[in-house]
Amino acid sequence: MGTEKTSRGSAARQNLLRAAAEELGETGELEVAAVARRAGVSAGLPYRYFGTRTGLLIAVLDTFYDRLCEAAALREYTESSWAEREQHRIRDWVTFLYTDPLAPVVLGGLVGDAEVAAARTTRLNLLIEIGARNIAHAQRLGEIPAGRDPEYLAAATLGGTNAVVSVALTRTPRPTADSVIDQLWAFVHGAVGFSSTQGATP
Numbered sequence: 001m002g003t004e005k006t007s008r009g010s011a012a013r014q015n016l017l018r019a020a021a022e023e024l025g026e027t028g029e030l031e032v033a034a035v036a037r038r039a040g041v042s043a044g045l046p047y048r049y050f051g052t053r054t055g056l057l058i059a060v061l062d063t064f065y066d067r068l069c070e071a072a073a074l075r076e077y078t079e080s081s082w083a084e085r086e087q088h089r090i091r092d093w094v095t096f097l098y099t100d101p102l103a104p105v106v107l108g109g110l111v112g113d114a115e116v117a118a119a120r121t122t123r124l125n126l127l128i129e130i131g132a133r134n135i136a137h138a139q140r141l142g143e144i145p146a147g148r149d150p151e152y153l154a155a156a157t158l159g160g161t162n163a164v165v166s167v168a169l170t171r172t173p174r175p176t177a178d179s180v181i182d183q184l185w186a187f188v189h190g191a192v193g194f195s196s197t198q199g200a201t202p
Contacts, residue, residue, distance in 0.1 A: 009049075012041070012045065012049065013049045015039050015041070016035060016036075016039050016041070016045065016046050016049060016050070016056070017059060017060060017063055018039075019035050019036075019038040019039035020035045020046075020056055020057075020059075020060045021060055021063070021064075021101070021102055022038060022101075023035050023038055024060060024102060024105055025101035025102050025104075025105060026101075028105055030053065030056065030057055030060070031053075032046050032047070032053050032056065035056065054112060054113055054115050054116055057110065057112045057116050058112075058115065058116055058119045060102070061106065061110060061116065061119055061120060061123070062119070062123070064100070064102050064103075064106050065123040065127075067096070067100065068093070068096055068097075068100075069127075071092055071093070071095075071096040072089050072092040072093040072096055073089075073093070073127055073130055073131075074130065075089065075092065077089060081143060082138040082141075082143035082144055083143075083144075083189075083194070086188065087181075087185055090161070090181055090184050090185055090188065091181050093161060094161075094165060094177050094180050094181050094184065095177055097162075097165045097169075098165070098169070098177045098180075103165070103169065104166070104169045104170070106120075107162050107163075107165060107166035107169070108166055124158065127154075127158055128151065128154045128155050128158055129151075129154075130154075131150075131153075131154030131155075131157065131158055132150040132151040132153070132154040133150075134154075135150040135153050135154055135192070136150040144192045144193065144194065145192065145193035145194065147193070148191075148192065148193055153191055153192060156191055157187070157188050157191055160184070160187055160188075160191075161184055164180060164183065164184055164187075165180060168180050
């Protein structure tokens with residue numbers, strides 16, 4: 001009985017998160033009453049699971065970054081060189097941001113209070129840490145030039161990638177994902193210190 005109750009609770013929570021993501025993606029706003037209506041539940045149920053509007057916003061933000069990590073940030077690539085692996089990662093990263101309806105809202109600065117901003121900063125710092133470890137490892141192996149600070153590089157490439165895609169998503173007509181990927185790889189290629197012939201697209 002307890003397992004069944006837990007399963008129902010998990011399904012209800014996921015239903016609310018889905019409704020909240022849809023509401024935020026479509027309107028750019030997150031009103032708890034509107035989320036409850038969209039989910040087909042009582043107005044009080046979101047508060048039972050998330051406590052406050054802020055709690056719901058943070059949960060939506062966390063699920064977005066979880067999807068991004070699964071799609072690109074934490075993926076293991078099998079190409080033989082760092083350049084090939086990271087080109088693949090950039091392709092997956094941009095494809096995710098181009099197709100996830102929440103991306104324009106999150107990249108544009110999710111509307112919320114200081115707690116939401118702190119949660120977003122925490123997730124971005126984690127992505128920078130992951131990127132810095134990746135870059136430092138490649139430097140130790142001699143796959144990319146040494147001498148540049150891995151954390152600075154990770155912060156620059158993460159911030160640059162998200163900023164470029166954020167701009168691209170606001171353009172009409174929207175640039176193709178391939179054109180954005182090419183521009184971003186040119187930026188990363190230069191940032192890590194490759195010469196003009198190193199790390200070129202095969």
